[in-house]
Amino acid sequence: MNPSMDTPMDKPLTDPHDAGHHAAPAGLWRWLTTTNHKDIGSLYLWFAAAMFLIGGLMAMVIRAELFQPGLQVVQPDLFNQLTTLHGLIMIFGVIMPAFTGFANWQIPLMIGAPDMAFPRMNNWSFWLLPVAATFLIGSLFLPGGAVSGGWTMYPPLYLQGGISYDLTIFAIHIMGASSIMGAINIITTILNLRAPGMRMMKMPMFVWTWLITAYLLIAVMPVLAGAVTMLLADRNFGTHFFDAAGGGDPVLFQHIFWFFGHPEVYILILPAFGIVSTVIPTFARKPLFGYRSMVYATASIAILSFIVWGHHMFTVGMPAGMQLFFMYATMLIAVPTGVKVFNWVVTLWKGSISFETAMLFALAFVFLFTIGGFSGLVLAMVPVDVQLQDTYYVVAHFHYVLVTGALFSIFAGLYYWLPKWTGHMIDERWGRWHFWLSAISVNVLFFPMHFLGLAGMPRRIPDYALQFADFNRIASLGGFVFGASQILLLVVIVKCIRGGEPAPARAWDGAEGLEWTLTSPPPYHSFAKPPEVR
Amino acid sequence: MNAPGTGNANARVRERLLWLALVMFGFAFAMVPLYRVFCDITGINRDEAQVLAINTQVDTSRLVLVQLLANVEDAAQWRLNAPAAAIPAHPGELIQVDFELENLADRAVSGHAVASYAPAVAARYFRKIECFCFREQHLAARERRVLPVMFVLDRQIPPDLGVVTLSYAFFRQVKT
Ligand SMILES: [Cu+2]
Numbered sequence: 182m183n184p185s186m187d188t189p190m191d192k193p194l195t196d197p198h199d200a201g202h203h204a205a206p207a208g209l210w211r212w213l214t215t216t217n218h219k220d221i222g223s224l225y226l227w228f229a230a231a232m233f234l235i236g237g238l239m240a241m242v243i244r245a246e247l248f249q250p251g252l253q254v255v256q257p258d259l260f261n262q263l264t265t266l267h268g269l270i271m272i273f274g275v276i277m278p279a280f281t282g283f284a285n286w287q288i289p290l291m292i293g294a295p296d297m298a299f300p301r302m303n304n305w306s307f308w309l310l311p312v313a314a315t316f317l318i319g320s321l322f323l324p325g326g327a328v329s330g331g332w333t334m335y336p337p338l339y340l341q342g343g344i345s346y347d348l349t350i351f352a353i354h355i356m357g358a359s360s361i362m363g364a365i366n367i368i369t370t371i372l373n374l375r376a377p378g379m380r381m382m383k384m385p386m387f388v389w390t391w392l393i394t395a396y397l398l399i400a401v402m403p404v405l406a407g408a409v410t411m412l413l414a415d416r417n418f419g420t421h422f423f424d425a426a427g428g429g430d431p432v433l434f435q436h437i438f439w440f441f442g443h444p445e446v447y448i449l450i451l452p453a454f455g456i457v458s459t460v461i462p463t464f465a466r467k468p469l470f471g472y473r474s475m476v477y478a479t480a481s482i483a484i485l486s487f488i489v490w491g492h493h494m495f496t497v498g499m500p501a502g503m504q505l506f507f508m509y510a511t512m513l514i515a516v517p518t519g520v521k522v523f524n525w526v527v528t529l530w531k532g533s534i535s536f537e538t539a540m541l542f543a544l545a546f547v548f549l550f551t552i553g554g555f556s557g558l559v560l561a562m563v564p565v566d567v568q569l570q571d572t573y574y575v576v577a578h579f580h581y582v583l584v585t586g587a588l589f590s591i592f593a594g595l596y597y598w599l600p601k602w603t604g605h606m607i608d609e610r611w612g613r614w615h616f617w618l619s620a621i622s623v624n625v626l627f628f629p630m631h632f633l634g635l636a637g638m639p640r641r642i643p644d645y646a647l648q649f650a651d652f653n654r655i656a657s658l659g660g661f662v663f664g665a666s667q668i669l670l671l672v673v674i675v676k677c678i679r680g681g682e683p684a685p686a687r688a689w690d691g692a693e694g695l696e697w698t699l700t701s702p703p704p705y706h707s708f709a710k711p712p713e714v715r
Numbered sequence: 716m717n718a719p720g721t722g723n724a725n726a727r728v729r730e731r732l733l734w735l736a737l738v739m740f741g742f743a744f745a746m747v748p749l750y751r752v753f754c755d756i757t758g759i760n761r762d763e764a765q766v767l768a769i770n771t772q773v774d775t776s777r778l779v780l781v782q783l784l785a786n787v788e789d790a791a792q793w794r795l796n797a798p799a800a801a802i803p804a805h806p807g808e809l810i811q812v813d814f815e816l817e818n819l820a821d822r823a824v825s826g827h828a829v830a831s832y833a834p835a836v837a838a839r840y841f842r843k844i845e846c847f848c849f850r851e852q853h854l855a856a857r858e859r860r861v862l863p864v865m866f867v868l869d870r871q872i873p874p875d876l877g878v879v880t881l882s883y884a885f886f887r888q889v890k891t
Contacts, residue, residue, distance in 0.1 A: 298725045361736050369728040403736045407743020422747060433750050437743055500757075 213308070216300030217705065218285045219602075224307050225282030229591075230671070232274035232314060237664055239267040244626075244660035246643050247653050260643035261329035262321065268332030269349070272449065273356045274314055276583065279591045280452040281306075281363050284391050286602060288367060290696035290703060291385045293376025293712045298369035306362040313355040320345035331641060333438060334408075336423040336431045340415050347416065350409045357402045364395035364402075371395075376695070378714035382476070385694050386469060389476050390455030393483045397444045397451070400487075405441040408434060432497050439490035447486045449583060451479060453550075453590030454521060457543045459694075460593050461525050464540035465532030466691040471524040478517035478524075485514050495566045504563045511561040515554065522551055537689070538612030542593035545620050546586060553581030556631065571641075574634025580627045592619070592670065599674065600688035604702040605681035611673045618666035625659025772807040774870050779804050781868070784882035785814060792820045795828075795885050801878075806870045814847065814862045814883065818854040825853045825888040830881065837879040840872040851888060 215221060243263055246254040255263065285303070289296055297303045320327040328349045330338035339346055371392045375384070384392075411422040412434070421427025423434045454475075462469045469475065491499060491507030499507075525547050534540070556578040560566050569575060592615075600606050629652040638649045645653065684701040695714070699707055781804050783797035796815040804810045818824055828848040832838040843849075847862035854860060864881075 299729065365729050365732045365736075368732060369725050372728055373724050399732055399736050400739050403740035404743040407740050411744070411747075430750070433747065436750060437746050440743075440746070 214304070216296070216304050218289050218297045218300070218303065219703070219705065221297075221303050221307050222282045222284075222286030223602075225278045225285060225310075226595075228307070228310055228314075229275050229279035229282060230674075232270050232278070233667070235318065236267050236270035236275055237667065239263045239270070240660065241664050243267065244657040247645070248657040249654065250645055250647055250650050252644055255643065257643045258326065258329060261331075261641065262327040264641055265328050265331055266317065266321070269317060269328075270314075271583070272332065272445075273353075274310075274317075276449050276587045276591070277360065278310060280391075280394075280449075280587075281360075283387075283452065283456065283591075283594055283598075284363075284367055287598065287696065288370055288388055288391060289374070290601075290699065290707060291388050291694055292371065292374065292379050293695050293708050293714065294370055294374035295706065295708050295711075297366050298374055299366050302362050303366050306359045306366065309355050309359040309362075313352040313359070316348045316352040316355070320348045323348070333442070334412065334434075335438075336412065336415070336429075336434050337425070339412050340424055347413065350413050353409045354406055357406045360398050360402050364398035367391055367395040368399070376708070376711040376714050382473070383714065385455075386458035386472065386475055387452070387455035390451045390458070390479055393479050394448050394451045397448050397483055397486070401441040401444040401448075404437060405445075408437040408441065411437075432494070435494050435497060436490070439493045440487070442493060443490045444483070444486040446582075447482055449587050450550075451483070453546070453587045454479065456590045456594040456597070457525065457546050458521075460539050460543040460597050461528050461547075462693070463597070463689050463691040464537055464543075465529050465534050467528055467532040468693070469524065470527040470530075471520070474520055475524055478520040481517045482514055485510065485517075489514065492561055492566070495563050496570045508561055508563050512558060515558055518554055522547060522554075537596070538607065538609055538616050539593045539596035541613070541616045541620075542589050542596060545616070546589045546593060549581060549585030549589065549620075549624075553578060553586055556581060569634055571639055572634035573630045573638045573640055576640050577627050577630035577634060580630070584627065585623055589619075592616075595670075595674070597689070598696075599677050600684035601696055601699075601701050601703065603678050604684055604700075605677050605679075606684050606688065607673055607677045608681060611669055611676070615666060615669035615673060618669065619663060622659045622662035622666060626656050626663050627659075629653075629656045629659075770807070770809060772870065774806040777806055777874065779806065779868055779872065779876065780878045781810070782878065782880040783812060783814075784880060785885075786883070787885045788887055792824065792887070793817070793826065793885055794819060795883065797883075804868050806868045806872050809844075809865065809867050811863055811865045814864060815859065816847070816852065816854065816862055816885070817859040818857060821856045823853065823855050825851055826885050827851050827888060828883045828885045830883055833880040833882065834876070837872075837876055840869040840876070840879075841881065842867045842869055848883065 212220065212224060215224075242255060243260065246252070246260055285297065288294070317327075323343070323345050325343035325345060327345050328334075328339075328342060330342060330346075334349075334353075371384070371388060411420070414420040415422050415424050415429065421429040423429045423431050425431060458469055458475060489507055489511045491503055492511045495504055495507070536544075556574070560569060560575065560578055596607055596612055633649055633652050633656075636649065638645055638653075686700050687697040688701055695708075695712055696703070698712065780801050782801040783799060785795040785797040787793040787795050794815075794817045796817075798812050798814065802810065802812065830846070830848050832841060843864065843866045845863055845865040847864065852860070852862070866881075868879075
């Protein structure tokens with residue numbers, strides 16, 4: 182049967198909560214069986230929020246342990262499990278599902294589609310995730326504890342661990358299947374379900390970035406699946422892909438993993454570019470500067486991301502020629518990224534800017550993500566990287582990119598679209614508190630890590646030499662404030678769902694796009710008749 | 716969007732994308748032989764993995780002539796040969812010379828080499844990394860042995876030292 186036919190789209194609906202032919206199931210059953218893109222979008226976002234809480238609590242334990250030298254809170258083995266799970270959860274459980282949640286809510290609304298192309302597959306994509314998360318987090322309670330070999334899953338450590346390693350590999354398989362299904366859905370929706378007149382080069386930037394992200398997902402998630410399948414075979418079926426004892430090569434795993442891993446970095450940041458490219462023009466009250474160059478920049482970043490993976494492996498004993506190739510290719514990515522930052526800044530130029538919370542987070546994104554981009558350039562230089570490999574400088578770099586980058590864009594997107602989704606304006610006063618506390622504490626948290634790395638503090642250790650004590654204490658204090666201030670976000674979201682000033686259809690006066698032509702909240706089934714785009 | 720055929724069009728896109736995913740899954744496994752072939756063709760990761768070590772500290776503008784001398788205490792029992800009478804060396808360049816030591820006697824002997832330099836001031840500019848003079852040498856009867864010396868002439872060596880001499884004298888170990 183064709184899944185695209187099983188949503189009622191042939192009847193114009195008047196009541197937003199009338200589910201059409203079938204009576205709307207209530208309670209848990211409704212959420213388990215829903216095929217509605219808005220419901221599934223909300224599920225993704227709530228799942229990401231729950232994982233953010235768990236991954237965040239792990240980060241709090243990590244920072245508590247690193248508050249001072251010595252071992253106080255956790256033993257090294259548990260510490261390693263926490264750092265590994267923190268990485269896996271934040272990447273596969275928070276950032277990716279949150280962006281997919283935005284995609285589910287927004288893409289059909291932005292292109293004038295009635296729903297996603299494959300609503301049933303959409304339901305499956307989501308409900309695989311809690312299963313995978315259960316395996317991942319549940320392994321903490323197995324004999325031997327959870328995986329402790331780092332989120333990058335390098336052999337030989339991942340060939341040696343216990344049952345939780347098999348379970349984690351299985352969880353990766355499930356999450357990969359979920360992402361691939363989600364990506365297929367998104368691409369098909371964008372290619373086939375656009376409203377008449379919505380040409381490709383008229384699509385909102387967020388839709389463009391997600392289209393390219395979805396292609397990246399389909400290209401590299403199977404590669405990760407292949408890599409972990411080989412790990413599984415080495416562990417259980419006597420193969421020797423990576424097992425040096427049987428003629429395998431652990432460095433080969435790193436090549437395969439990072440062939441996935443670098444495009445994955447852009448999977449985590451391209452939708453962020455899309456959100457920021459939507460929020461900034463709204464509150465600068467000017468159209469996005471250089472739309473065309475933005476599309477091309479996004480595409481070239483995606484293409485280049487396939488030929489730079491070696492920059493994660495400069496110290497494996499790579500010949501100088503390859504180091505140079507990966508170094509220059511990596512630096513080349515700074516050009517399209519620079520184009521984007523330039524376009525955002527020019528969009529602000531002479532705009533009539535107002536500083537709603539969404540805009541504050543978007544502006545902080547531009548500023549702080551650029552810091553993360555620059556430290557990435559520093560790490561791209563081979564001689565520097567040989568020094569900084571596996572130090573806290575690397576930790577500082579990717580947290581600037583993923584926390585003040587990806588996560589801040591998610592915050593910006595939430596503050597921006599929550600009025601559309603809930604029908605209530607957000608409480609800007611609480612929002613501003615959330616922003617300022619987060620923006621200041623996140624720098625107190627991550628900026629000193631640059632210094633720690635330059636001074637030689639290695640990453641993934643529970644204890645450290647005395648000279649690193651001061652900066653670690655500062656970072657931990659920043660971390661506790663950052664963690665606590667996320668409670669404010671939860672308050673803002675709950676307040677916004679429960680009530681507040683009613684949001685008009687066009688919640689922000691500078692907002693452009695099809696989603697703002699619908700009521701806030703939009704009807705349960707929107708665009709049953711495709712809108713006309715001029 | 717309810718035009719007939721939309722469902723088929725969707726299924727077609729889905730099918731293509733699933734193929735792409737399958738091909739990429741296969742690609743992960745294809746990287747195993749590809750990696751081997753690539754390494755074999757380019758020689759990477761095989762013999763000279765560390766071709767990175769390039770000495771950038773060689774002062775090619777100057778050339779110092781290093782004379783090599785070798786003497787033994789008792790010429791009837793030992794022979795120590797220098798590889799050449801003199802070799803040219805750039806300051807900063809890593810030089811290896813192989814001396815040859817031979818035991819002419821029918822019994823095992825032990826001995827020790829002592830280095831000396833001329834002019835004496837040259838001693839401080841010889842940076843030896845490997846030398847047979849660091850250790851006592853034990854030779855079996857009629858044994859012949861190649862003894863490498865690796866050194867760098869310090870870049871600070873004064874320009875007026877155009878010719879320096881490295882001399883070894885070999886002494887038999889006195890049994891105590
Ligand atoms: Cu990378």
